[in-house]
Amino acid sequence: MKxxxxxxxxxxxxxxxxxxxxxxxxxxxxxxxxxxxxxxxYGANLTEDQKASVKDSLKVSDGDDVEEIIVxxxxxxxxxxxxxxxxxxxxxxxxxxKDAGKGxxxxxxxxxxxxxxxxxxxxxxxxxxxxxxxxxxxxxxxPVTGHSALVGIYKAYEVNGEKLDTERTDxxxxxxxxxxxxxxxxxxxxxxxxxxxxxxxxxxQNPVSKEEVEAIVNEQLNKLQIxxxxxxxxxxxxxxxxxxxxxxxxxxxxxxxxxxxxxxxxKITELANDEGFWKKVKDFFTNLIDSVRSIFGN
Numbered sequence: 001m002k003x004x005x006x007x008x009x010x011x012x013x014x015x016x017x018x019x020x021x022x023x024x025x026x027x028x029x030x031x032x033x034x035x036x037x038x039x040x041x042y043g044a045n046l047t048e049d050q051k052a053s054v055k056d057s058l059k060v061s062d063g064d065d066v067e068e069i070i071v072x073x074x075x076x077x078x079x080x081x082x083x084x085x086x087x088x089x090x091x092x093x094x095x096x097x098k099d100a101g102k103g104x105x106x107x108x109x110x111x112x113x114x115x116x117x118x119x120x121x122x123x124x125x126x127x128x129x130x131x132x133x134x135x136x137x138x139x140x141x142x143p144v145t146g147h148s149a150l151v152g153i154y155k156a157y158e159v160n161g162e163k164l165d166t167e168r169t170d171x172x173x174x175x176x177x178x179x180x181x182x183x184x185x186x187x188x189x190x191x192x193x194x195x196x197x198x199x200x201x202x203x204x205q206n207p208v209s210k211e212e213v214e215a216i217v218n219e220q221l222n223k224l225q226i227x228x229x230x231x232x233x234x235x236x237x238x239x240x241x242x243x244x245x246x247x248x249x250x251x252x253x254x255x256x257x258x259x260x261x262x263x264x265x266x267k268i269t270e271l272a273n274d275e276g277f278w279k280k281v282k283d284f285f286t287n288l289i290d291s292v293r294s295i296f297g298n
Contacts, residue, residue: 035097036160037065041152043089043140044072050090050141057109057139058094066094069159071152079154079169091140091149095156098133105135108146114138116180117146120192124179124199125150128243129172130164131157150176171242178239186226194224198240210241 040060042051060066071092076083091114098105104126106119122138131153138149154169175195182191201216214237221228228236 032097035099037067038094038096039067039069039156039159040092040094041069041071041149041156042092043148043152044070045088045090046092046141053141054092054139057141058092058137060094067159069155071148071155075155076148076151079151079164079166080173081170083151083173087148089148089151090142090144091138091146091152093139093149093152093156094137095153096135097160098135100133102133104132106138107136108138110139110141113140113143114146114149115143116183117149117176118183118188118192120189120196121176121179122146122150124192124195125172125176126153128175128199128246129154129169130248145180147173147176147180165247168246168248171239171246174239174242178235181235182228182232185232186228190224190226194220194226194236197224198236199243202240202244207244210237210244213237213241213244216240 040055040058042054046054055061060068071089073083073085073087073089076087076089077085104123106122106126108114108117108119108122122136126132126136129150136153138146140146140149150173154164157164179191179195182194186194197220198217201220202213205212205216207213207216217233217237217240221233
């Protein structure tokens with residue numbers, strides 16, 4: 001089971017990463033004739049009632065100027081090399097493209113139903129896949145891991161005429177899988193910070209071998225005081241070596257990662273200074289102790 005700090009921080013980070021004003025443009029009703037209308041992607045296995053719930057969560061109303069598409073197992077196979085075409089898809093997304101330089105804005109609007117992937121994990125994976133400058137809302141009608149939303153985002157971009165490098169999308173999905181694996185033993189915010197810092201160092205140092213990548217990984221693990229099992233450490237090294245070999249403009253990527261790094265650092269600082277957060281921690285342990293006492297008292 002994840003540590004309490006992980007559970008609380010995921011909820012707080014997902015809800016607080018972007019202020020409501022950041023989404024004012026999304027629902028303004030003005031059609032962007034240059035970038036196109038928002039694309040709403042629904043998981044193929046949603047029932048009609050679930051789809052209606054997702055539409056409400058994504059603030060999509062009948063008559064809105066949006067393009068609606070479906071993502072299914074065939075799309076998963078297209079963008080992920082070892083994807084299963086029989087996978088059931090529930091998590092959905094609304095993607096609104098922005099002008100160059102605006103960056104990525106991610107909000108999970110149903111945080112209780114996206115159980116493994118955080119906003120920062122989505123953002124990291126989207127940068128790896130080559131997706132930038134967009135506002136993305138993510139929702140699910142019931143608890144799911146959240147992985148299919150990323151595939152839906154890929155499809156939405158290609159519907160808009162973009163061509164994504166399938167090697168990059170495959171690596172991005174690998175990154176999401178590694179991130180959720182690491183978050184089983186490490187706080188989610190620290191996982192996102194670790195991935196971002198390693199990628200930033202790869203962008204800055206331009207390593208030419210797997211050994212140099214391993215040195216960067218070990219350096220950041222020590223710097224952030226994160227302990228991983230040998231198996232998880234190797235997963236991370238293998239992932240980062242794949243990222244090293246991608247066809248990426250690392251000079252441009254470095255600036256984007258710097259922005260993401262600052263976002264994560266700000267949120268970690270907010271959590272550390274939030275008296276309400278620490279009160280929740282205190283109350284949790286107080287209630288836990290009371291529960292234990294009541295059990296043994298009986």
